[in-house]
Amino acid sequence: MVISPDSRTVSTDVVVFTIRDERLQVLLVRRPREPYAGFWALPGGLVHDREDLDDCAARVLRQKASVAGVYLEQLYTFGRPDRDPRGRVVTVTYYALAPVARLGGALMTDTDARCWLPVDDLPALAFDHAEIVALAHQRLAAKLEYSTIALQFMGERFTLSELQCVYEVILGESLDKRNFRRRLRGLRCIEETGEWFRGGSHRPARLYRVRRPGQVEIFK
Amino acid sequence: MVISPDSRTVSTDVVVFTIRDERLQVLLVRRPREPYAGFWALPGGLVHDREDLDDCAARVLRQKASVAGVYLEQLYTFGRPDRDPRGRVVTVTYYALAPVARLGGALMTDTDARCWLPVDDLPALAFDHAEIVALAHQRLAAKLEYSTIALQFMGERFTLSELQCVYEVILGESLDKRNFRRRLRGLRCIEETGEWFRGGSHRPARLYRVRRPGQVEIFK
DNA sequence: GCAAAAGTGTTAGACCTACACCCATGA
DNA sequence: TCATGGGTGTAGGTCTAACACTTTTGC
Numbered sequence: 001m002v003i004s005p006d007s008r009t010v011s012t013d014v015v016v017f018t019i020r021d022e023r024l025q026v027l028l029v030r031r032p033r034e035p036y037a038g039f040w041a042l043p044g045g046l047v048h049d050r051e052d053l054d055d056c057a058a059r060v061l062r063q064k065a066s067v068a069g070v071y072l073e074q075l076y077t078f079g080r081p082d083r084d085p086r087g088r089v090v091t092v093t094y095y096a097l098a099p100v101a102r103l104g105g106a107l108m109t110d111t112d113a114r115c116w117l118p119v120d121d122l123p124a125l126a127f128d129h130a131e132i133v134a135l136a137h138q139r140l141a142a143k144l145e146y147s148t149i150a151l152q153f154m155g156e157r158f159t160l161s162e163l164q165c166v167y168e169v170i171l172g173e174s175l176d177k178r179n180f181r182r183r184l185r186g187l188r189c190i191e192e193t194g195e196w197f198r199g200g201s202h203r204p205a206r207l208y209r210v211r212r213p214g215q216v217e218i219f220k
Numbered sequence: 221m222v223i224s225p226d227s228r229t230v231s232t233d234v235v236v237f238t239i240r241d242e243r244l245q246v247l248l249v250r251r252p253r254e255p256y257a258g259f260w261a262l263p264g265g266l267v268h269d270r271e272d273l274d275d276c277a278a279r280v281l282r283q284k285a286s287v288a289g290v291y292l293e294q295l296y297t298f299g300r301p302d303r304d305p306r307g308r309v310v311t312v313t314y315y316a317l318a319p320v321a322r323l324g325g326a327l328m329t330d331t332d333a334r335c336w337l338p339v340d341d342l343p344a345l346a347f348d349h350a351e352i353v354a355l356a357h358q359r360l361a362a363k364l365e366y367s368t369i370a371l372q373f374m375g376e377r378f379t380l381s382e383l384q385c386v387y388e389v390i391l392g393e394s395l396d397k398r399n400f401r402r403r404l405r406g407l408r409c410i411e412e413t414g415e416w417f418r419g420g421s422h423r424p425a426r427l428y429r430v431r432r433p434g435q436v437e438i439f440k
Numbered sequence: 441g442c443a444a445a446a447g448t449g450t451t452a453g454a455c456c457t458a459c460a461c462c463c464a465t466g467a
Numbered sequence: 468t469c470a471t472g473g474g475t476g477t478a479g480g481t482c483t484a485a486c487a488c489t490t491t492t493g494c
């Protein structure tokens with residue numbers, strides 16, 4: 001039961017985003033071997049025999065990046081014949097959003113084999129991974145406008161200023177505080193916790209939580 | 221030089237849309253062999269050795285559907301392990317928009333091996349192709365709202381009523397004539413030709429043309 | 441008391457929606 | 468002269484964008 005001799009290698013690569021130090025950052029792993037030995041690359045891996053593509057991406061995320069239970073969405077499939085010098089590899093790419101507050105501290109400390117780097121200041125990456133990151137960033141920015149996807153970056157409780165910062169960092173532009181608050185309140189996707197955050201020598205900020213965590217709502 | 225034993229078959233399947241008889245229709249080909257022998261299916265084919273995915277989709281479109289030079293965009297990649305009973309096939313799907321006025325008449329006549337069927341009244345299709353068509357329809361409808369993609373369905377010259385019909389048929393709802401015309405004129409993507417269409421026992425209609433044919437503009 | 445970030449309303453313009461009648465033609 | 472589809476404007480509501488000052492806290 002074989003269809004034909006046209007067999008290809010299929011992999012998934014995952015762009016894991018987080019917001020750290022008020023910048024949009026991507027999780028990268030160091031390539032230990034040729035090709036591109038020593039280069040930073042996206043976490044990725046081959047699709048197993050009886051494994052769905054989504055499951056493969058989630059497994060790669062878990063095994064190579066120690067990230068689980070986060071928002072994960074298929075992005076695009078890249079298959080230029082020469083994109084891997086070893087031979088034909090078609091890669092189904094995904095992007096994931098990891099709330100920095102919910103990741104363990106160990107995951108946030110960079111090592112020689114794994115690190116977070118800001119998307120707007122990346123070194124040369126392996127394969128066509130720079131192109132993949134750029135596309136993922138573009139898609140994420142577009143989704144901010146018509147969905148509640150940004151909430152996937154937030155922890156249990158957060159201030160409106162923190163959320164606004166997420167928007168600003170992804171869009172690469174600053175937003176008006178009053179308009180931002182009015183719009184978000186209008187979406188009815190977050191609610192006050194009644195608690196306050198005291199974080200410096202200034203007035204405390206209200207803490208909010210996501211109304212329906214895990215759900216990304218699309219509007220318009 | 222082989223990466224690993226994890227090899228998969230990769231194919232592309234293309235959802236070719238057109239507007240005919242004031243309905244959104246899809247091009248289907250009859251499956252001559254098992255599995256799903258006799259069922260209607262999307263035109264598709266295996267990705268060749270040194271062929272890019274986009275090129276493969278264009279070739280499939282040309283060879284299996286005799287359609288060339290039309291708008292073609294990657295849609296989504298499907299890879300459930302059991303989606304093809306013969307074995308593991310990952311399919312990268314595309315959708316294409318074919319302006320009925322520019323297709324040869326021969327292409328528009330249905331045969332036993334190839335036909336156009338309305339998306340909202342399809343028979344059971346082979347594999348997961350019904351799911352693919354539904355997703356393509358959804359994506360197309362979404363793109364109407366923020367791009368000039370609908371113009372890809374139009375011929376050299378067309379009336380505003382024809383264009384409005386395209387929108388209505390894809391969205392599945394009727395639109396207000398005056399608002400529709402105001403909005404489209406505002407987009408500055410079409411222009412008057414100065415010619416008129418006399419098509420029945422009523423007032424003639426202005427003929428328009430696309431300002432930048434082949435270009436799909438995204439706004440907002 | 442000073443520095444720092446939190447919080448809060450209003451107004452003008454753009455855009456969207458709903459809605460009804462006259463026009464030009466062929467039969 | 469009638470049936471058919473082509474063509475046009477206005478008013479009300481909603482949404483968006485621009486804009487500056489007061490509050491509360493820690494030091």
